Amino acid sequence: xxxxxxxxxxxxxxxxxxxxxxxxxxxxxxxxxxxxxxxxxxxxxxxxxxxxxxxxxxxxxxxxxxxxxxxxxxxxxxxxxxxxxxxxxxxxxxxxxxxxxxxxxxxxxxxxxxxxxxxxxxxxxxxxxxxxxxxxxxxxxxxxxxxxxxxxxxxxxxxxxxxxxxxxxxxxxxxxxxxxxxxxxxxxxxxxxxxxxxxxx
Amino acid sequence: xxxxxxxxxxxxxxxxxxxxxxxxxxxxxxxxxxxxxxxxxxxxxxxxxxxxxxxxxxxxxxxxxxxxxxxxxxxxxxxxxxxxxxxxxxxxxxxxxxxxxxxxxxxxxxxxxxxxxxxxxxxxxxxxxxxxxxxxxxxxxxxxxxxxxxxxxxxxxxxxxxxxxxxxxxxxxxxxxxxxxxxxxxxxxxxxxxxxxxxxx
DNA sequence: CCAAGATAATACCGATCGGTACCTTCTCTT
DNA sequence: AAGAGAAGGTACCGATCGGTATTATCTTGG
Numbered sequence: 400x401x402x403x404x405x406x407x408x409x410x411x412x413x414x415x416x417x418x419x420x421x422x423x424x425x426x427x428x429x430x431x432x433x434x435x436x437x438x439x440x441x442x443x444x445x446x447x448x449x450x451x452x453x454x455x456x457x458x459x460x461x462x463x464x465x466x467x468x469x470x471x472x473x474x475x476x477x478x479x480x481x482x483x484x485x486x487x488x489x490x491x492x493x494x495x496x497x498x499x500x501x502x503x504x505x506x507x508x509x510x511x512x513x514x515x516x517x518x519x520x521x522x523x524x525x526x527x528x529x530x531x532x533x534x535x536x537x538x539x540x541x542x543x544x545x546x547x548x549x550x551x552x553x554x555x556x557x558x559x560x561x562x563x564x565x566x567x568x569x570x571x572x573x574x575x576x577x578x579x580x581x582x583x584x585x586x587x588x589x590x591x592x593x594x595x596x597x598x599x600x
Numbered sequence: 601x602x603x604x605x606x607x608x609x610x611x612x613x614x615x616x617x618x619x620x621x622x623x624x625x626x627x628x629x630x631x632x633x634x635x636x637x638x639x640x641x642x643x644x645x646x647x648x649x650x651x652x653x654x655x656x657x658x659x660x661x662x663x664x665x666x667x668x669x670x671x672x673x674x675x676x677x678x679x680x681x682x683x684x685x686x687x688x689x690x691x692x693x694x695x696x697x698x699x700x701x702x703x704x705x706x707x708x709x710x711x712x713x714x715x716x717x718x719x720x721x722x723x724x725x726x727x728x729x730x731x732x733x734x735x736x737x738x739x740x741x742x743x744x745x746x747x748x749x750x751x752x753x754x755x756x757x758x759x760x761x762x763x764x765x766x767x768x769x770x771x772x773x774x775x776x777x778x779x780x781x782x783x784x785x786x787x788x789x790x791x792x793x794x795x796x797x798x799x800x801x
Numbered sequence: 802c803c804a805a806g807a808t809a810a811t812a813c814c815g816a817t818c819g820g821t822a823c824c825t826t827c828t829c830t831t
Numbered sequence: 832a833a834g835a836g837a838a839g840g841t842a843c844c845g846a847t848c849g850g851t852a853t854t855a856t857c858t859t860g861g
Contacts, residue, residue, distance in 0.1 A: 413838075428720030431632035435819060445839050446820075456819060506719055511768055515716035518707055519629030528772050556769075556781050564765020567712060568757075571729050580757050587788045614808080636849060646809045647850075657849060 414452045417442045422463045426509045430460055430516040430524075460513065461523055467509050468531045475538060484545035486589045489558070492542070493585045496562060497578025500569040507570030511563065535559050546593050554592045561585055615653045618643045623664045627710045631661055631717040631725075661714065662724055668710050669732045676739060685746035687790045690759070693743070694786045697763060698779025701770040708771030712764065736760050747794050755793045762786055 420442040424433040435456050439446045453459040475492065482491040499505060506512065514528040536555045543551035543558075565581035621643040625634040636657050640647045654660040676693065683692040700706060707713065715729040737756045744752035744759075766782035 429632065429717060431630065432720055448838055507716065511772065512716045514772060515708065515713045516630060519633055525772065532769065532772055553781065556777055557785050560765035560769055560778060560782055560785065561761060563768045564761035567764045567768055568733065568761055571715060571726065571733055576757055577761060580754065581761055584758050584761065584785065587792060591788060649808060
C-alpha cells in the first residue's frame with residue numbers, strides 16, 4: 400500500500416503515524432509479540448523509515464511509552480479540572496477510570512503492561528512506569544490538598560493502589576464491577592481523611 | 601553438564617525439574633523472553649525431553665501457571681488457617697502479602713504478569729488468570745463470612761482490588777509502602793462491614 | 802546380566818527476529 | 832525546472848525462535 404494521499408508527507412507526520420501504529424500494536428499484543436517488520440507494514444512504511452526516526456526498537460518502545468504517559472496524564476488533568484475542587488474531584492477521577500474500563504479494546508494500563516512485558520530486558524521501561532506512577536501520586540496529592548487533607552501523602556498512595564488494582568482486575572475479569580468497587584473504596588478513603596465529607600454520594 | 605547424581609532419575613523428577621526451572625525463568629524475565637532452548641539447558645536437560653512431557657511451549661506455560669496458581673492458593677490457605685477466624689484472619693492475609701513484597705526476587709503476580717506477556721496470543725493464559733482471581737475471591741468471601749459479614753461478595757471484590765493493586769505497585773515502585781498501605785485499606789473495608797470491628801490494631 | 806526405556810547431545814528445519822544496504826520514487830523548496 | 836531529501840520496496844545479514852530427527856549413553860526392572 401502506498402502512502403495515504405491527502406495528508407501532507409512531512410517528517411512529523413510520518414513519525415507520528417509510526418508512533419500511533421506502534422502504540423496500538425504494543426498495547427494490544429505486547430511489546431515482544433510485535434516485530435518491527437509488522438509495525439512498518441501497519442504504518443504503510445518501511446523499516447528504514449522507522450530506523451531513521453528511532454534509534455532501535457527499544458527507542459521506539461520508549462518513545463511510545465513517553466507519549467502514552469503524557470497523554471494519560473493530560474486526560475486525567477482535563478477530567479479533574481472539569482469538577483470543582485474537593486472530595487468530588489477525586490471521585491470524578493474514579494468515574495473517569497470506570498468509563499475507561501468499559502471501553503472496547505481496554506487491556507489494562509499500557510505502562511504497567513509494558514513493564515511486565517520487558518522485565519529483565521533493560522531498566523528503561525521500568526523507570527518510565529515508575530515515573531508514571533509517581534505523577535499519579537502527585538496529581539492525587541494535589542487533589543487531596545485542595546480537599547482540605549493536611550497529610551495527603553499516605554491517602555494518595557492508597558488511592559493509587561485502588562487505581563492500579565481496579566485496572567488490573569478490570570483487564571482480566573469479564574464483568575465491569577471493578578470500576579464501581581474502586582469508587583466505593585475511594586469514598587471510604589476520603590471519608591476517613593477529608594474533614595466533613597462523611598456523606599458522599 | 602550431566603544429570604545431578606544422588607537424586608533418582610524418574611520421569612516425575614525430570615518433569616518437576618523442568619517445571620521448576622521454567623517457572624523461575626518465566627517469572628523473572630517473561631514468557632516471551634525465555635526460549636525452550638534456554639529452559640532445556642537451565643534444567644540440564646534437552647529439548648527432546650521437554651517435548652516428551654509437554655505438547656508445546658504453550659503447554660509448558662500452561663502447566664507452569666497451573667502449578668503456580670495451586671501453590672499460591674495453598675500458601676494463602678495455610679497462612680489464613682494459622683489465625684483464628686474473624687477480621688484478624690483477613691488482615692493476616694495482607695500481612696502475608698506484605699512479607700512477600702519484601703522478598704528478594706519479587707516481581708509481581710506471576711499469573712497477572714503472564715497474562716500481560718501473552719495477551720493477544722491464546723486465551724488459555726487469560727482464562728487461567730481469571731480463574732486464579734476467582735479463587736482469590738472465594739477465599740476472601742469465606743473469611744468474610746466467618747467474620748460475620750452477611751453480604752461478603754462486594755467486600756471480597758474490593759479486597760481483591762487492594763491485593764492486586766498493592767502487588768502491582770510493589771512490583772514497580774522501589775519503596776515498600778504498598779504492603780502496609782493495603783493493610784490499612786483492608787482495615788477500612790473491614791471496619792465498614794464487620795459488626796463490632798471498628799477498632800482494629 | 803540383559804533388554805527396554807528414558808535421557809542427553811547434536812544437528813537440523815523453516816520462520817522470524819532486530820537491523821542494514823541499495824536503489825527507485827515521490828514531494829517539496831528554490 | 833531542478834536538485835535535495837525523505838520515503839518505499841526489496842533483499843539481505845547473523846542470530847534466535849519453536850519444533851523435530853538421529854544417535855549414543857545411561858538407569859532400571861525382570
